[in-house]
Amino acid sequence: MAYALQLTVKKIENETDTIKRFTFTSDEIPLPSFGAGAHVTLHLPMGRRQYSLVNNPLEMKNEYVIAVKKISDHNGGSGYLHECIGQGDNISVSSPDNFFPLRTEAKHHVFFAAGIGITPFVSMMAYLKTIGRSFELHYAASGERECAFHGHIQTHFPSKSTFYFMKREEKIAKLKKALQNRTMGTHIYLCGPPAFMDILLEHSHELRYPEKFIHEERFQPEVRIENPQPFFVNLVKTKKTFMVSSGQTLLNALHEIGIDVPYTCRMGVCGTCEVGIEEGDVLHCDSFLTEEEKVGKMLTCVSRGIGHIKLRL
Amino acid sequence: MSRLNGFPFPFTKDQYTYSNNSVPLDPAKTITVTADYKNELELIRKLLQKHHQRCFRxxxxxxxxxxxxxxxxxxELASCNPESFTFQKMGGECLFQNHLLAEEEAFVFRDVSTIDLEPLDLVGRHVQEDLIIMGDRHDGLFLEAGQLCFPSNWSLAFVQGMEFKSIHNQVPGIQNDGFIDKVERFISKIQPGAVWERKNWSITVTNKLDTPLETYSVWGKHRQEVTCENAGDLIHLRVEVQRLFRLPMNHDxxxxxxxxxxxxxxxxxQESWLKSFYQNIKTLPEEIAEYKGISTYRTELLRFLENHMEKGRRGR
Amino acid sequence: MRHILILTEVRFKKDGLKEKELRKESGSSVELKLLDSPVDRKKIEQMLKDKPLGTMLILYTGGATRKLIRHAANSAGFSHEDVRIGKIYTGTYRIFCSQCHRINGKASLEKSIICISCGQHLEPSDHYSSFHDAYLGYPIL
Structure with missing residues (x-):
């Protein structure tokens, strides 16, 4: 239930030639607190974009800070932020969510970053330093000049950080080596371009590290149906057929014809209204079912059929 | 009638159902201050002083x-009840004033040397709620801390450190269709800052709030004493308003x-409550009645309720 | 296949060795260590800290030692599911007294018992806590 906050751009600073740091604040409301690894969602004209917060959660002074690398022209999110947003502008920002939390139970945290993937770790390292926990950073970039937060990291965490500016082959070999010989209590965090994460992930499999100790930052795009389409439903047990109109949920339609499917949240998060799918394609919009479960089940409060579906009811 | 005002009557259907009946709360509040604040806080503190090992882990x-x-x-206390509580934080320096109890707590955030109790134990002495921390570990939820003065027949000492699933494995039917797994998954997906509320009910045969498993031999025997005549005095509907909140900073x-x-x-x-309560007690599956400790006196209780419904009908 | 560490008390050495052979056959790298008596929690914790990431610990010990090692393992960074209990009959069950919290050692879960500390008549249940390594004993009125 992230909700939108109306914030003001307080500061824009150059981090590198292609990366800018944006500071958002509000004079009216206290900003919700957040955890290391959290992100905010910016509501931009071209859609919603998620960025990791780089502040220290324990020293937040009613500000959210993000770092954005320009990877598009002004028609894309990053280009728009770089070219069209200025100090004093207002921007709509969803309250923070966190898909990449620190594991409190870890005895030692090891971060692997490449490029702009450094952002969640900037917040994590500041937090861990404040609470006195053990960590180390392995950070790959094309060079010192392109390396975001290089000075900041050198100043605050010099003994805990290793930079990798060498050629690709050598870089990969060294990063792999840094992954080896880890002991119990270590949690490993990866953030960077997919190719970078895949290489390290694969190597961690070779080292027989269980997946539960390896964490990746993955932004989950919000699934929202912009213009819902009507669809037909067959109930195979009760032998009923009906149509769900574009303005209706499947759950409502079932209730209307007297099928008492239990429900609670009506937001696709609690799993109460799940039903079995007999046949047909489904547009899943919940955040509850696993990918395997989605093959045979759907949550009727938010998900919709495509064309014609058959349900085990 | 004043006791009825604000009582969170839990039954929404005329039949017993067991489900994940959580609803999102807006605004997201984790606690409530009621007219019983002073009395309950006095009791909470007395219990903590006398039975600390039982009430805090x-x-x-x-x-x-x-x-x-x-x-x-x-x-939250200060922002929702500014006439009763004040809270200021300047950097790490914090000052909480409880005007209802004429007390204050001054401390430095995250500096244990500035407080005499653990933080949960301290703040728990200013709210009516029992407080439990479920640690969100990579292999599930675990009960990692609690200040629990008013349990309904369970023991904090026994369940500390336990997995969420194992804590609940005594609830009848909870393993059916992977129900408990679903609830755990639901909780583990609650977003930072969000509050979900559910109501859980049971019955106590006294007006005691503190009915821990540890003193069952003292309060449990009253279950044998219920008759159709004294049920109105002895029996109390006990409702727990339970709220779940994802801590934004620590993710627990x-x-x-x-x-x-x-x-x-x-x-x-309240006629509608009488009817609804009666229907729910009547349709309660035997194993749930047993679990909630109602079996011993269910017949007497139902007869008492029937008599009153009959009276109501004749009175009209 | 995960690295496996088996810790066993001398009295369960046979069972530990059997487990080791089985695990080896399924392709794991297995290490077996005999526990000193009495067990030194600090020493155990230190030893566990240096184990490779992904190590699974299997215990062949009595209840009290099991609890101690589990807690040491948690301090060393082992999670709940990284610690497994070997299938052995130790001759006793640990019953947690719900009235005074004393853990009683008993030969069976079937019969009711009297708590050695508070004298409460208890009925053992199947409600098991891995944290205490004990079953909850409910009061009998």
């Missing part, structure tokens, strides 16, 4: 979440339990 892992909860609850889950009691004599004043 914590694992070292919970300390950061404890601090976060302390700030959260002091903030705060579970608050606010317990309300309503004497049956008061409950039956």
């Amino acid at each position: 914590s694992l070292p892992l919970s300390i950061e979440s404890q601090w976060e909860i302390m700030l959260l609850l002091f903030n 889950v705060l579970f608050t339990i606010h317990t309300y009691l309503l004497q049956l004599n008061d409950l039956i004043q």
Whole structure:
């Protein structure tokens, strides 16, 4: 239930030639607190974009800070932020969510970053330093000049950080080596371009590290149906057929014809209204079912059929 | 009638159902201050003083979440009840003033040398709720700390450190269709800052809020004493308003339990409640009745309720 | 296949060795260590800290030692599911007294017992806590 906050751009600073740091604040409301690894969602004209917060959660002074690398022209999110947003502008920002939390139970945290993937770790390292926990950073970039937060990291965490500016082959070999010989209590965090994460992930499999100790930052795009389409439903047990109109949920339609499917949240998060799918394609919009479960089940409060579906009811 | 006002009557259907009946709360509040504040706080503190081992438990892992909860609850008390509480934070320096109890707590955030108790234990002495921290570990939810004065027949000492699933494995039918797994998954997906509320009910045969398993031999025997005549006096509907909150900073889950009691004599004043309560007791599956400790006197209770419904019909 | 560490008390050495052979056959790298008596928690914790990431610990010990090692393992960074209990009959069950919290050692879960500390008549249940390594005993009125 992230909700939108109306914030003001307080500061824009150059981090590198292609990366800018944006500071958002509000004079009216206290900003919700957040955890290391959290992100905010910016509501931009071209859609919603998620960025990791780089502040220290324990020293937040009613500000959210993000770092954005320009990877598009002004028609894309990053280009728009770089070219069209200025100090004093207002921007709509969803309250923070966190898909990449620190594991409190870890005895030692090891971060692997490449490029702009450094952002969640900037917040994590500041937090861990404040609470006195053990960590180390392995950070790959094309060079010192392109390396975001290089000075900041050198100043605050010099003994805990290793930079990798060498050629690709050598870089990969060294990063792999840094992954080896880890002991119990270590949690490993990866953030960077997919190719970078895949290489390290694969190597961690070779080292027989269980997946539960390896964490990746993955932004989950919000699934929202912009213009819902009507669809037909067959109930195979009760032998009923009906149509769900574009303005209706499947759950409502079932209730209307007297099928008492239990429900609670009506937001696709609690799993109460799940039903079995007999046949047909489904547009899943919940955040509850696993990918395997989605093959045979759907949550009727938010998900919709495509064309014609058959349900085990 | 004043006892009826604000009582969180739990039954929405005329039949017993067991489900994940959580609803999102807006605004997201984790606690409530009621007219019983002073009395209950006096009782809470007495219990903590006399039976600390029974009422407070914590694992070292919970300390950061404890601090976060302390700030959260002091903030919430002050912002929702500014006439009764004040909270100021300047950098790490914090001052909480409780005007209802004429007390204040001054401390430095995350500096254990500035407080005499653990943070959860301290803040728990200013709210009516029982407070539980469920640690969100990579292999599930674990009960890592709690200040629990008003349990309904369970033991904090026994369940500390336990997995969420194992804590609940005595609830009849909870393993059916992977129900408990679903609830755990639901909790583990609650977003930072969001509060979900559910109501859980049971019956106590006294007006005691503190009915821990540890003193069952003292309060449990009253279950044998219920008759059709004294049910109105002895029996109390006990409702726990339970709220789940994802701590934004530490990603653990705060579970608050606010317990309300309503004497049956008061409950039956409201005709719709009487009817609904009766239907639910009547349709309660035997194993649930056994689990909730109602089996011993269910017949007497139903007869008492039937008599009153009959009276109501004749009175009209 | 995960690295496996088996810790066993001398009295369960046979069972530990059997487990080791089975695990080896399924392709794991297995290490077996005999526990000193009495067990030194600090020493155990230190030893566990240096184990490779992904190590699974299997215990062949009595209840009290099991609890101690589990807690040491948690401090060393082992999670709940990284610690497994070997299938052995130790001759006793640990019953947690719900009235005074004393853990009683008993030969069976079937019969009711009297708590050695508070004298409460208890009925053992199947409600098991891995944290205490004990079953909850409910009061009988």
